[in-house]
Amino acid sequence: MNNTKKITESITWIGASDNRLSRFENIFPIPEGVSYNSYFVDDEKTAVFDTADVTVADQYLENLKTVLDGRSLDYLIVLHMEPDHCSLIDKVVSLYPEVTVVGGKQTFTFMGQFFPESAQYKKLEVKEGDQLSTGKHNFKFVSAPMVHWPEVLFAYEESTKALLSADAFGTFGALDGGIFADEYDFDKDFLDSARRYYANIVGKYGPQVQAVLKKAAALDIAMILPLHGPVWRKDLDYFLGKYQKWSTYEFEEDSVIVIYGSLYGHTASAAQAVARMLREKGAGNVRVYDVSGVDVSYLISEVWRCRKIVIVCPTYNNGVYPPMESFVSDMAALSVQNRVFALAQNGTWAPVAGKLISEKLSQLKNVTVLDNMLTIKSALHPGDAEALGSFADAIINA
Numbered sequence: 001m002n003n004t005k006k007i008t009e010s011i012t013w014i015g016a017s018d019n020r021l022s023r024f025e026n027i028f029p030i031p032e033g034v035s036y037n038s039y040f041v042d043d044e045k046t047a048v049f050d051t052a053d054v055t056v057a058d059q060y061l062e063n064l065k066t067v068l069d070g071r072s073l074d075y076l077i078v079l080h081m082e083p084d085h086c087s088l089i090d091k092v093v094s095l096y097p098e099v100t101v102v103g104g105k106q107t108f109t110f111m112g113q114f115f116p117e118s119a120q121y122k123k124l125e126v127k128e129g130d131q132l133s134t135g136k137h138n139f140k141f142v143s144a145p146m147v148h149w150p151e152v153l154f155a156y157e158e159s160t161k162a163l164l165s166a167d168a169f170g171t172f173g174a175l176d177g178g179i180f181a182d183e184y185d186f187d188k189d190f191l192d193s194a195r196r197y198y199a200n201i202v203g204k205y206g207p208q209v210q211a212v213l214k215k216a217a218a219l220d221i222a223m224i225l226p227l228h229g230p231v232w233r234k235d236l237d238y239f240l241g242k243y244q245k246w247s248t249y250e251f252e253e254d255s256v257i258v259i260y261g262s263l264y265g266h267t268a269s270a271a272q273a274v275a276r277m278l279r280e281k282g283a284g285n286v287r288v289y290d291v292s293g294v295d296v297s298y299l300i301s302e303v304w305r306c307r308k309i310v311i312v313c314p315t316y317n318n319g320v321y322p323p324m325e326s327f328v329s330d331m332a333a334l335s336v337q338n339r340v341f342a343l344a345q346n347g348t349w350a351p352v353a354g355k356l357i358s359e360k361l362s363q364l365k366n367v368t369v370l371d372n373m374l375t376i377k378s379a380l381h382p383g384d385a386e387a388l389g390s391f392a393d394a395i396i397n398a
């Protein structure tokens, strides 16, 4: 069954959702699924913006055939060459050989790498500022390098004030029959997924997102059409505001998360004691996560949400407990900034995890690592109450 959604009188979503894929990029768990968005323009010339992942090929090609309704396809515009959007390019070109494929110079370089057959395609190369008219619609291309690949283009359509924003403003999460963000309770249904998507996939490229937000501010935008998740036609400032915060590494909430690793439960018990003490001293809604039990992408998302991160970590092989080391390395790889860290370390004979984590965190920009480190010898005991209290005080006062 074809499954399309009208965005405007002439622009139709022809994408598809995938609820079977367990990990996006074979890394990030997506129990909420994911949508691959593609947009069809019904005009004097027909045009399609991007394709979809091969996993949804049947649905996608049926949708495309339905909206074309026997017409030829004039343009296939490629805003982003990552395979979740481009894996069906060659299939589309083989089905509609008259199509002209539109993209930037680097887009065609990448296309040749993924599809050597593309040497034979009819091509139109565009760059920032160039325009493509399909008749009543006029698309102007905006370069968005490293959001989050180097070749990315946005397209702004003047008559509908629609911004086709590639991966920017996208989110994990299948579309459950809707297409507009205002058809959902976005905070409940998508915000956590959108933050996790941003932080893990785009998070490293905050300055580049800032650059493109400045370009977007110069446009009169009524709709944002991303490559994943719902389309925005209302409350754009709400989501633009989130992007402003996320891309400047500002926290969303002045709240605390406690992330611990624990081999046998003693460090877990200490982490719970820290959380209890923080709540009793007025820290508010403290969340506690086991680094071994929660996928690191969720932890990274929580780092983007919160201002203060408490790490409670055992020493392991005279180093950092490996799952915690992976989490700390991921924060460094994603250029986390503007956060306060408090460290508690455990060790039965030579606790060093705190010092090693502190050294790694100190390489991050504008990060405070509190001097008051809590050291646990095997387990936290009633005799540690004073140290625990002053550790919690330091976190609350930071």
Ligand code: FEO
Binding pocket: 080, 082, 084, 085, 148, 149, 167, 227, 228
């Ligand atoms: Fe959704 Fe960068 O691909």
